[in-house]
Amino acid sequence: AELERTFIAIKPDGVQRGLIAEIVSRFERKGFKLVAIKIVVPSKEFAQKHYHDLKERPFFNGLCDFLSSGPVVAMVWEGEGVIKYGRKLIGATDPQKSEPGTIRGDLAVVVDRNIIHGSDAPKTAKDEIALWFSHGELVSYTSNAEKWMYG
């Protein structure tokens, strides 16, 4: 299996609504491997770094206030195609447009409370993992299920 990794975060609304286990389980059951996890309250400055690509958007300030408003569950998931497929599990940005069966489609209603973040490309995955985690927080291990999943 290829060592592709993506950054996934359960935002404060997902944590407060008790959706941590539900969200983790969707990635876990699919067959992706959890290699880092922690719960943190990001500062507003940190949120601005995380969302720096969106700083010109009208919702940027509210978005950064929201991300820093409470605990976030930050994770790194590993597996073949995990960046693109993670986005598929998450669903479209606006939960009004996310398909049923996706995390946002099943569990969220409005765009500014869409419960989860996932990296959108290899470059952002790399940058976001480096922003949220130090190298030592990432755990490399062999899962015994891998030989059954990847053949």
Ligand code: DAT
């Ligand atoms: P995604 O989280 O699907 O990668 P994005 O990177 O375009 O979407 O935007 C980041 C977050 O910003 C998104 O999860 C929710 C918020 N957001 C996006 N568009 C918005 C809008 N039109 N109004 C309010 N918040 C918005």
Ligand code: MG
């Ligand atoms: Mg994005």
